[in-house]
Amino acid sequence: MLIQRLTVIGVGLIGGSLARALKQANQCAEIVGCGRNVENLEQAVELKVIDRYETNLAIAVQGADVVVIAVPLGTIAKTFSVIQPVLQPQAIVTDVGSAKACVVADARQYLGDHLSHFVPGHPIAGSEKTGVIASKVDLFVKRRVILTPLAETNQNAYATICKMWQATGAEVVEMAIAHHDKVLAATSHLPHLLAYSLVDTLAQMETKSEVFRFAAGGFRDFTRIAASDPQMWHDICLANKDALLEVLQLFNQDLQQLTQAIAENDSPMVMDMFKRAKAARDKFVG
Amino acid sequence: MLIQRLTVIGVGLIGGSLARALKQANQCAEIVGCGRNVENLEQAVELKVIDRYETNLAIAVQGADVVVIAVPLGTIAKTFSVIQPVLQPQAIVTDVGSAKACVVADARQYLGDHLSHFVPGHPIAGSEKTGVIASKVDLFVKRRVILTPLAETNQNAYATICKMWQATGAEVVEMAIAHHDKVLAATSHLPHLLAYSLVDTLAQMETKSEVFRFAAGGFRDFTRIAASDPQMWHDICLANKDALLEVLQLFNQDLQQLTQAIAENDSPMVMDMFKRAKAARDKFVG
Numbered sequence: 001m002l003i004q005r006l007t008v009i010g011v012g013l014i015g016g017s018l019a020r021a022l023k024q025a026n027q028c029a030e031i032v033g034c035g036r037n038v039e040n041l042e043q044a045v046e047l048k049v050i051d052r053y054e055t056n057l058a059i060a061v062q063g064a065d066v067v068v069i070a071v072p073l074g075t076i077a078k079t080f081s082v083i084q085p086v087l088q089p090q091a092i093v094t095d096v097g098s099a100k101a102c103v104v105a106d107a108r109q110y111l112g113d114h115l116s117h118f119v120p121g122h123p124i125a126g127s128e129k130t131g132v133i134a135s136k137v138d139l140f141v142k143r144r145v146i147l148t149p150l151a152e153t154n155q156n157a158y159a160t161i162c163k164m165w166q167a168t169g170a171e172v173v174e175m176a177i178a179h180h181d182k183v184l185a186a187t188s189h190l191p192h193l194l195a196y197s198l199v200d201t202l203a204q205m206e207t208k209s210e211v212f213r214f215a216a217g218g219f220r221d222f223t224r225i226a227a228s229d230p231q232m233w234h235d236i237c238l239a240n241k242d243a244l245l246e247v248l249q250l251f252n253q254d255l256q257q258l259t260q261a262i263a264e265n266d267s268p269m270v271m272d273m274f275k276r277a278k279a280a281r282d283k284f285v286g
Numbered sequence: 287m288l289i290q291r292l293t294v295i296g297v298g299l300i301g302g303s304l305a306r307a308l309k310q311a312n313q314c315a316e317i318v319g320c321g322r323n324v325e326n327l328e329q330a331v332e333l334k335v336i337d338r339y340e341t342n343l344a345i346a347v348q349g350a351d352v353v354v355i356a357v358p359l360g361t362i363a364k365t366f367s368v369i370q371p372v373l374q375p376q377a378i379v380t381d382v383g384s385a386k387a388c389v390v391a392d393a394r395q396y397l398g399d400h401l402s403h404f405v406p407g408h409p410i411a412g413s414e415k416t417g418v419i420a421s422k423v424d425l426f427v428k429r430r431v432i433l434t435p436l437a438e439t440n441q442n443a444y445a446t447i448c449k450m451w452q453a454t455g456a457e458v459v460e461m462a463i464a465h466h467d468k469v470l471a472a473t474s475h476l477p478h479l480l481a482y483s484l485v486d487t488l489a490q491m492e493t494k495s496e497v498f499r500f501a502a503g504g505f506r507d508f509t510r511i512a513a514s515d516p517q518m519w520h521d522i523c524l525a526n527k528d529a530l531l532e533v534l535q536l537f538n539q540d541l542q543q544l545t546q547a548i549a550e551n552d553s554p555m556v557m558d559m560f561k562r563a564k565a566a567r568d569k570f571v572g
Binding site: 124125126127128143144146179182183184186187188190191192193194195196197198199200201202203204205207208209210211212213214215216217218219220221222223224225226227228229230231233234237238241244245247248250251252254255258259262263265267270271273274275276277278280281282284285 | 410411412413414429430432465468469470472473474476477478479480481482483484485486487488489490491493494495496497498499500501502503504505506507508509510511512513514515516517519520523524527530531533534536537538540541544545548549551553556557559560561562563564566567568570571
């Protein structure tokens with residue numbers, strides 16, 4: 001068995017799905033859940049996602065050999081500072097945060113000697129749904145999990161977290177921290193920001209009720225991510241600010257070019273852009 | 287039977303689905319397809335979507351009591367000018383274009399005396415897929431079809447087109463032309479423009495292959511509409527330019543505000559905006 005006692009801090013969509021998958025793969029002797037929402041934790045026990053729960057963070061991690069932090073990015077620093085003094089010497093800590101430079105900076109500040117046993121991670125899986133009720137045993141099957149180890153990262157700790165994710169059916173990929181943050185800003189954080197922004201613009205229009213009444217399937221798909229947890233995405237946008245603002249600037253330049261082309265009836269330019277975009281989507285996304 | 291001979295100009299997703307639905311509802315004695323792509327028309331006959339086809343437009347509409355124009359917006363004016371001299375006196379003409387002011391302007395210019403028998407229409411249904419192969423008998427079931435009649439529109443012609451769409455399972459809604467164009471610019475044309483623009487931005491990044499490789503389900507949904515037909519959306523963006531540029535300006539203002547809030551770490555402002563957007567999407571789109 002890979003893990004004797006796993007403590008999952010934040011038993012939501014990601015934490016809950018990880019617990020389910022590791023139980024099914026018989027990789028954990030015991031799974032302890034921790035969080036602030038007791039109702040959610042009780043539900044997690046009822047659903048057999050975790051074996052038991054503990055609301056006190058310092059107690060929850062005692063005796064754990066692996067601790068998974070699956071809380072919004074904005075609360076990771078505090079989590080590190082509370083658990084650091086009580087972790088077992090060889091306990092491995094990992095996280096699932098959607099931005100990595102900020103988490104690593106927090107780890108350097110708050111994990112002390114435990115930094116070598118911290119493995120920064122990010123499973124590329126999710127949904128606009130939240131809470132343990134949304135968790136699924138197969139959420140990570142055939143999905144990618146990015147690990148961004150530090151120079152200091154202990155090899156055994158890294159290998160254990162690799163095996164942990166592989167046991168859920170995921171493919172583990174190693175990536176440099178800054179590269180991760182840039183790629184994810186483009187592919188995930190910017191789309192969320194645009195979807196929130198568009199829905200908010202439309203909600204402020206005087207024809208609001210009409211606008212939404214006549215929305216078709218394309219709009220539904222396009223804005224699905226705007227139904228995601230505001231706290232989680234608030235944290236991500238602020239935590240990955242630099243990379244996000246950089247890709248946002250590129251996007252704004254392209255959007256201004258396209259706007260101008262439409263305003264000037266520049267038919268070939270509009271056509272070329274739409275053709276390029278369709279070709280890229282057909283090729284890469286499928 | 288509602289229609290003796292229906293001519294569908296453009297037997298693609300929309301034209302093909304309408305033909306299928308009217309056949310199933312037994313509302314047409316004969317359906318003639320017309321288009322430039324002979325392969326697609328032959329497929330439409332094989333699939334029994336249409337009874338026969340005719341590639342010559344002027345011949346295709348002869349003897350038709352209803353003519354449905356389901357071609358890209360940019361070719362509607364030419365279509366009007368070719369069919370006007372050969373239409374039966376009482377033949378009803380309707381279209382399915384995604385913008386209406388431009389189509390009505392074309393109709394006023396090219397339909398002559400036939401203007402009173404033109405009923406501008408727009409079924410709010412679609413997909414990123416194209417061609418008769420993508421057509422479905424139930425595409426319009428429980429979907430809305432917007433009709434934007436003119437002061438000159440003949441009541442019987444309007445009633446026939448109403449019944450035609452109702453026979454497909456759709457709900458018919460009447461709307462003023464300018465209002466239609468404004469609502470659809472917000473809810474359909476702008477999202478398509480943003481999706482094309484985002485995919486194009488990402489496709490130009492040096493980390494292109496990585497960016498798309500690590501795209502998750504949210505990105506897939508968000509950019510699905512960027513796989514739509516470039517010609518169709520090129521035509522829509524230029525045809526509905528004024529309304530589109532207006533809502534684009536509102537969107538840009540909101541996006542700039544949000545960008546500034548992120549740059550300045552204005553946490554409450556980011557949080558409020560995401561919360562407002564999620565609430566609007568949860569309430570209106572569901």
